[in-house]
Structures are given as structure tokens and as C-alpha cells.
Amino acid sequence: MPQQRRNYAHGRIRILVLATALASAQEPPAVLRQKCAACHDGQQHAGGFSISTAESLRAGGARFGPAVVAGHPESSSLLRIVRGELAPRMPLGGELAPTEIAAIETWIRNLKPTTLASVSSAWNPFVAPVRPAVPQPRDAAWVRNPIDAFILSRIEAAGLKPAPAAHRRTLARRLYLDLAGMPPTREELAAFVDDTRPDAYVRLVDRLLDDPRYGERWGRHWLDLARYGETSGLEGDGAIGNVWRYRDWVIDAFNRNMPYDRFVLQQIAGGDEHSKTRNNYQPDEQGLIPTAFLRVAPWDRSNLVAAEVRANYLAEVTTATSSVFLGLTVGCARCHDHKYDPIPQKDFYRLQAFFQATQAAGAVPVPFSGRAMAERSRQQSEALRQRLKDGPEKQAFDALEKELLAKLIAERQRRSAGQPLTKNDLRLEIKLEPRRIFTEAESLHHARLLEDADRTGDAEEKALLDTLEDRLLLRLKTEYASAKLDPTLRFNALTANDVRSEAQAKYSGKSIFTVVEKNRYAEISGQLNILRRRLDRWQPNVLAVTNVPGPPSGPDIAPVHVLVRGDYRQPGEIVEAGFPIALTGQQQAAAFETDRYRQYPTRGRRITLARWIASPKNPLTARVMVNRLWQQHFGSGIVRTPSDFGRNGEKPTHPELLDWLAVEFVESGWDIKHMHRLMLLSATWQQSAENPGADEDSRLFSRFSRRRLEAEAIRDSILAVSGRLNREMHGPSVFPPLPADLADFARYGRTGDLMWEPNPRDEDARRRSVYIFQRRSLPLPMMASFDAIVFSESCDRRVATTTPLQALSLMNGSLVEEESAHLAARILEAVGPDPARQIERAFEHVLNRPPDPAELQRFRDSKASLAQVIRVLFSSNEFVYTE
């Protein structure tokens, strides 16, 4: 079917030609521009409708569909709207003159169907893909699989040639960086280069797909999309729970090649499954781990307006779910009808309704599924509990606390001499044991009133407390005056709590403790806090979402309102959960899956949404995912706006290839590794980065796109090459040291809590970057300078900027410094003192190639130390770019 393909290839050009030829007869009446453009031009697409192109006119808006049916004014909603036959009449708040309406009518009647029809065959992301025929390019020998046929025929059509195949070494390095996230070792490279079997490359692809490093590398790509972070991002930026288990789940899912439909299902609806037949069915609790996808976004815990927090939460998960899985930017429709896509505001809330029963659970206990991790958790917890009970930190703290308490008591006694008695004195005496003046009942009563007044800050509560204290204070004064008891003993009621507030007080002016004492107190209690946090991280808890219980245990789920302008204070129309009209063509409410007895009335909403998304019939899911895989392999997507397949996104450069891949993906059983293989085994992927005749931005994929490695790959590669990468997988996150001084800025709050902790073991600092603690307010400076901040919104594409700060971090940073020294020592041991051999070996380790004679000469002449040579190689463009 080459004919069909060519049609598409020239489709756009044809439209242009037709449009020009027919301009006089077909040009829309000026009135459209004059009266409608303010809201419906290229910039503003109110109601999803725009008059700016033929395509957009034909497609129409969210509410009424196609606006213009050529030759048929009576069926054209555009005309019916300006006539007032459809509400609201347009232009909004006015009406067109009869002559203007007539002009539109005449124009539509005279419109040739062909002009618009030729556009209608255009690729539509909202219609399910069908597998297109594979084209047959002229140079059949170049084609290794269908991908190449699609790519090459377009290259040929443009009168160009693909790039030659990449060299074997280049290819191996490229492949390792792509799948493992680090270059091959000298030995790994030699094994491949020396492997003369015809399928050596295929074997390497397969081996790397089975390498656990693959899951860490590609899991990280997914964590970008999932806006993975481990802290709330707001007020105090506290840790949000053991989300590292979600990170490990993602890594394992890639390594085990979990079918993508299941991968989707689990993240949206883990734990929301039910059984149609079984009574009392409880979903697998392990399914809760992936639902952290619905919980890892920044979380505004500090806002006390509960309804607002909830509205923001629901909006966030709705937005993230649709952009990550569907490539739909429904977020815009939170406040108004989408300006570019046919997504009315109502659709946002219909989608959101699937989450109406969802509650953001705190720490949910979910045991470790693997025995090894369970054992590690048990051992670590036990050791940490012991250390917290009587380890050196605890002993030091107890001693200090005791010392400070004695000082506090003595000093307060001294300062109280000659001072009139106040309520503060009463508050001590009344707590004192053994009791001297006040009964236990009085003490309890007072404590309750004091707590109420403190907690509520309410004036009436305070008044109650005041009355009581005034009365008791009188008694206190009388008793003390009687000289039967020693008034200074009241200070024995001071406790560790008083030590803490005194040690942390900032504005007391005449502090009892010295600065040294305060700092020491802060330091040791900080150490204990770190131990407690470590203990927390090892507990088998997860951050997850669950469903509210619902009837009969609790109230029914509240109806979902469209929120006017997205404002939680302005509930509008009530809507039922449903799928976007643009994709299904209907506004019906979705039927939730339930168990036979409707035993769990709140269960089944998310699973219904998830099954619809992960369905082979969904037009977007497979396309969006294969495009993401393609983007990672090839540098840019077939759709270059990977989370926006709507009208504002870019059109696919190769729509038929995209559809072919999407269909292949679904038919393979959503097999991600199968798609990797297809792409990596294609001749397209194996092209050289050099093709002088190619189009500059490589929209034809007629060469490999050279690109800078991400921050994680740069750091991991340096550690891998030096030989010091700690390959341990899984577990709580680690803290590579911050640059000195930055620690100044890494304290938070009154107590100066550390935002960045020391690691339990030194070698933890050299784990892969995917295991670095993701604190939203404190990304590692080196990582941030290479565009890897801790994401708060879904990131569908890493940008790669070039700044001097990156250069500084490589030239002067501790990572390159330390690893260069280490590699230098290794090389020295292996090859001895000959500088030429050292330089050769350094090139082989870092760049996967020996130096050429000119390089060898220049490096020898430079008199640089071996560590310097290695630093230079680590900083070189060749090292940080893949090609």
C-alpha cells in the first residue's frame, strides 16, 4: 500500500495547494475573523474551538462537535450557534447582523467537501490506532525490521540517505549507556568487540535487558514522570513516608518486565480490586505499594482549610494520571473548558470523580515481599532500637540532660530568691511529687484546664484557668509563708521537657544555658533524631492510598461538583464519574466494577478508570508509552510533546510508525522489553551520529541524536569507571555528602534539624543516583546543575542546559576528585610507571577507546599527573555525551 502512505506524506502540502487554488471561492467570510477571533483564534480556543485553520473549523468545539459541514449549512453547528438555534448564542452577549449570517451560510453551502475531507484523513490521537501497512522503501537491504521501513521511506522521500552504521565500540558504549546507564568496563567492551558471532549484538542487547542495572536506569525515567520525591515540599519539607518502596517497586517492575497494562493498573488501582464471585475478598496488600503514584506529589499539610487541601489533592492526581498515562493535559480544564483540546471543564471533574473514594493514607503496614529485605529490615530495626535505648548517643544525651536539669534547677532556685511568687511557681508546685500542698485531684484538674487553654487559645478557657490559678496561688503563698516546707523544692518539679524548651529558647534574653550547652544539646538530640528516622525508614510501612470505608461503616461518598473557576468554595453542577468525551464520544456515567454483593461500595472506582486506561482499545495509552520509550532511545519522541497528544502538542513526525508500534505493543501483551528490542535492533537506532546531509534537527531520524547524559548517568558513570560504584540495590535512600559550607543552609526549624543526614556507612554515598534521597528543597548541587532537580510536577523530558556551574562541579567537585584519584591508583597498580601505558589505560577506562597518537603525544607533553589526566577525561565532551 505505498499509495496510501504517499497520501499521508503529502497530505499537508495538498491542503496548502487546494487552499490556495480555491482561495477566492473558499475563503471564509471576514465576519468570522472580525467577530470570533478574540476568543477562538490560534491563541484562545474557548470551548476547544478555534477558527484559525480548516482543520480546527471542521473539528469544532467541545460541546457541539464539527462546526462546519461543507455544503450543508443546516448541519453546521457554527451557523446554528450564530443564529441562536443552539445556546449560548454567539458572539457571546451579542448577535451578528442578518447579512453577516447570510455570508457564513453562503460560504458553507459553496464549500467543496473535498477541501475539508482531505484533512479528515489526518492522524487523530483520539481514534484507536489500526496497524498500518509497512511501506517498502527502495533500499530494502538497509531494513532490519518494520521500524526501518517506516523511517527509511520517509528519508528516501526527502531525497536523503540514512547515516552509516555506527562503529562497534561506539555502538557498545551507546547501548550500555542507554540500558545500564553507565559505560561498559574495559572487559565488557573487549568481550563484545571480540565476539565474532553474527548475533553478537543481539546477544548484548538481550544480556543488558536482563541486567538489573536496566531496571534502575529505566525505573529512573519513570520516576521523573511520577514526580517522585520523598518529602512534602512545603512547610518544613518533612519526609512523607517510606516511598522508597515505590521506587524499588518501579525498578523491579522494569527488571521483571511487568506488562505495561498491569503496571498502569497497579499504580492507579492497586488494592482496589475485587472479586466478582468471592465473598469477603481482600486484595493483595502488596498492591498498595505502587499506589504511592497517587501520593508522592508535594503535599500541603500545613494548610488548615481541609476542603482546599482535598480539592488540590484531587486536582493533582487527576492531572498527573491523565498526563502521565494518557498524554492529555486535562489540568487546564480544572478551571475552565480546555482552550485547545475538546475537553470541557466538566470532563475534568468526571475524571476526578474516579478518585472520590480515595483517601491518602498515612503509613500503611505492608510486609516486605522478599525474604532478604525482610531480614535486612529486622536486623536494622533491632540494631537501631538497641542503639536508641542505650547506645553512645543515648548515653551522652542522658548525661547531658541530667547535667542540664541540675543546672536548671539550681539556677532557677537562685534567681527566684526575693522574687514574688507567680503562676509559674504554682505550676511547678502543683506538679511536684511527693505532694505537699495540692491534692492529686487538684493537680489533674489544673493540668486539664492548662492544656485546654494552651491548645485552644480560647478566651473562655483562659478565663477558667485564670480563676483557678488565682485561687490556688493564694493558698500557695499562705503555705510557703508558714515556713513549714522549703519553697525552693518546687523546682524539683522541673523535667526534661523544661530542659528542652530552655535549650531551644531563642528569645529568652537571659538564658540559663550557655551557647556551648545549647549547641551540644542540639547536636546530640539531632543525632538521636537521625537514628529515629533511620528506624522509621526500615519499618515495613508504605505511603499509599486506600478507599474510604463507606456504608455501612461510614457515610456514603459525597457527590462530585464541578468547581466554578476551580475554586473549592464555589461548587457547581454535580457530575458522575466518566471518561473524557473526546475519547469516547459520550457523556454517560461509567459503570463501576463491583463485587457481586456490593459488599464494598467504595471499591471499584479507580479500578474502573485503570482498566479503561490500560485497555487495548484506549487510543492513547499504548501510543503515549511507545512514544516515551522511543524518546529515551532516540533522543526525541515521534510526538515531541510526550505528555501532550492534544492539539497544542506537536503532531507526530511519523504517525504511521507510531500507530504500528502502538498496535505491536498491545499485541505483544504490553511487553516493554519487546519494544526495547525492536527499537535497539533497528538499523535506525544503530546509525552513526554523523550524517552530513541529514536534516538539522533530525526529525527524519536519519542519524543518531548525540546528547548529553543526564545528571544521574554522569555521576553513575564516573563511579562505575573508577570501580567504586556500590552496586547494592533497593532499600532506604542514601545521602551523598553535601559540599562543605552548604550544610549552613541545610538546617531547618527552631531545633536546627538536619535536612541532609550522614550515611550509616561510607560506601552508601557511592550507591547509584536513583537511590539518592529526594528532598524537594535540597537537591544535590551537582545534580541540580545538570538539570536533575527533585521533581514536583511530572517531568516528561529532561532538558540539558550548559552552564559554568556544571564545569565547576566537574573540575573542582569532590566526586571527580576522589574517583580520579582512585582510578589512578588502580591503573598504576595494573600497568606500572610507564606514562604512555597509563594514559592509554585511562582512555580505555573512561572513553572506551585507546588514544590516537596525537592524543597520546599531547597528554604526555602536558606533564599532567595521572589523576589530572583522568579528571580531564571525565570532564570531556566525549565522556558526558552519548553518540
Next chain:
Amino acid sequence: MKTRRQILLDSYLGLGSIALTDLLAPPPAQAAAADPLLPRPTHHPVKAKRCIFLFMEGGVSQMDTFEHKPLLTKLAGRQMPRAERATGEIATFSAAPNRIIPPIADFRQHGASGRWVSSLLPEIASVVDEMAFLHGIKVDNNNHGPAVYHTLTGNQFPGSASIGAWVTYGLGSENRDLPGFIVMGDRRGATIGGAGVWGNGFLPAAYQGTLFRNGAAPIVDLHPRSETSQSQRAELDLLQWLNEKHRAGRTNTSELEARIASFELAFRMQSRAPELVDIGQETEATRKLYGLDDEITEPFGRQCLLARRMVERGVRFVKVLHGAGGDRWDDHGNIGERLPVHCREVDKPVAGLLKDLKSRGLLEETLVVWASEMGRTPFDNNLTTDRPGRDHNQYGLVVWFAGGGIKAGATFGETDELSVRSAGEEIPLRDVHATILHLMGLNQSRLTYLHAGRYKKLTDIGGRVIREVVSV
């Protein structure tokens, strides 16, 4: 000349949406991918070339500093009137709106403009004629984290680009040997949103703020750990030789070239940054002007002096943060003792900055902004002690401008007699952001970046440039 809209309409039936997107958004970054900090022209002519943004974290009490509300003195100790406008979000932290706290300091009129300023800020009062004030600004959230994000990034949730990143993205930077956007934190600890409040968000990393530390090596990894500068130059020469050789054999090398250039920039930065922070070069008089001779005013005074040295050298955007952790302008309790301390810490340094900029002729081309993330309530939030303090008030933020392009002495907006919220129309924060961009020569609608299917902008749905305080 055709307007953009005409061009669009001319393309009516023909061009598809690809061409359309190109026309709609000519974001500067695409053109400057290889050199992200290349200076770029403003959208319209203005006076300010650089911006110093002074941020007071915690929520500055407006009625104890810049808003003179005699009624509060009259009603002191009385129950807050339960007027409808005084309830709602601003009361979230208090059990109920409670007793009114009178202003904790006297107010007097100052300068030719006759503006009322509290006696807590005598030095700032002496330069009040240089300023233009905005009162009754509304922030989207009533707590610090989200409000700080909203004030500094235009969005109450993390993830968006900070104002400094937007301005640097729009204008590039004049001094290529220093970062284009520099942040100076409070040495007492981390700011509430951390790196996110000076982050690049969805913009490229080249526009993120660079945190300056105290000391002679203000930038992380500025200096080599062991080498001398001579041997470092030799090392760099070797690197550049290798990079050059690598580039020479390849096509499509603009990124590679940019990276080669970035190493030279970094090398120059190693000498320029220490020179920048070496305030030993300043005269005794200048140091005094900023209060460097007083241990209370010294920390912020040093930051303000450094800010002047930065704009003097063409750094595009300088953000100076004051207050951190428990030691910020968040006076829930004991406001009578706490607020005067913070006022004293900044009063002389800020006034010194304005005077110094003016005497050097820099004020005309520098925009100085003072902001916090919210205002405070007139009433006590009655927390635990008998020492009263004020609660958060997201409707009561005061911002002032000084310097290039503003209408000195002007005021826009006014809160009611109790300083609760705007007496007239509410000023949403995005109007302030639109005004700052305008003063920097940037049009909020043209300064966009395509992210996740939307052309993002600082002001989101768009704000109004507050012409009442603008002269350009």
C-alpha cells in the same frame, strides 16, 4: 508591518498547527539553546536593568511597619469586631478572632510624600520618598510554605520557575563571568521552600538561582581542591584541546561548542566571584552606611552590600533572604520583643542600600523590591502566653518598590481601618508579578515556556500591570 494576529489570520486555511505554534510563542530559549545567558533585548523600553529582591520570610506585620491604623490604638485590648470580612481564612490559626493588639510602635510622617512609617524603621523612613507602596495584596494561601512559593514563583505548589529564573530567562545576563541570578540565604538556616524558591522549575537549569555562601568561596566547588591555578590552567588547556579535537571531527556541534565555552566561563568565575565578595575594597564610610560596624545589622548589611556589588557588575537578578527557621518574621507570640529585633536587623542595611545605589547612580537602573509572603492580623492569636502576637493574614501583604521606572512616592491600594484586607478592590499577587516583569521590560504574555501542554507564564492567567506605581 503586519501584526501577529494578521499573520495568523492570513494563514487561516493553510498552515497547520505546527506553523501556528511557532508563531505564537517565540520563546527566547529556543533561539539561545547553545548560549542560554546571552543578553536579550527587553520587550519594551524601561529603565531598570537589574533587580534586587529583598524577601522577609515569615509574614511582616504591616500595621507595625508601613500601615498607620490609629483605630487599632483606640480599640486596643477590645474584642475584634466580628465583621464578616475579618473571618474566614485569615482566622484559621486562632480559635477565634480575639483581642486587638495596638501597633507596637509609634508612627510619624516622613519625607515630602508625608508617608507614615513606624518608629521601628527610622532609617528606611529617611528614604521613604524613593519608594512606591502597594497595600492589601492577596496571596493564595494562608500558610508559609505555599505562600512563600506563591510569592516567589507565582504558584503555591513547588515545581514552577522562580521570578529570578523568569527574568534571567527573558533577559539573559550582562556579566558572563558570574551567575545571572544569585541568591543570598540567611545564615541562620534554610529558607522554607529551599532551593525550590529560587529554582528553575520547568525552565532549563541555566536559569536557576545560584546560592552564595558566606566566605571567600561563595559558590559550591568554586576552587580546585589541590591544584594551583597554574596547573589548573594547564589542565584546562589539555581538556579544551581534547574537546576541540573531538568537535572538529563532528557536525551539529553547537552544544559541544557551548560546553567548551562554559569551561572558560567557569575558569573566569573562579577569579571574579572571590573579587565580588571581597568587601575589603569598600571604604569605611560605605561599610558604616550598611551597618557593618554593628553586630546586629552586620549579617544583612553584608548581604545588601554584596547585592550592590553584584548589580554593579551586571548580575541580572539578586535575591536576598532574611529570616529562617524559628527566627523569622512570624510573630505569633511576643511580637513586642521579636519584631523590633528583626526590624533593626534590616532597617539600616536596606536604607544603606538605597542610599548607596543612589549616590552611585545605580538606583535609576536597578529595581529594588521588598516583599514578604503575607501580612498579619490586627488581633492576638492568643496562643499560649501572655505575650501577644499576630496571626497570618493572606490579604494584608505590603510590597514596596524603589529604583528604576517606578513612581517614587506613589501608593496603590489601601486596607480597611483594621488593616485586615483591601478596602477597595483586592490586589491579587499576580498583578504584582506582572508589574515587576513590566518594570524589567518584560511582557508577561510574551514571556512563556511550553511545558506539559501549556505555555506557562509567571502570572498564570495573567495579571494587571499596576500603572499607578509605574512611570515606564
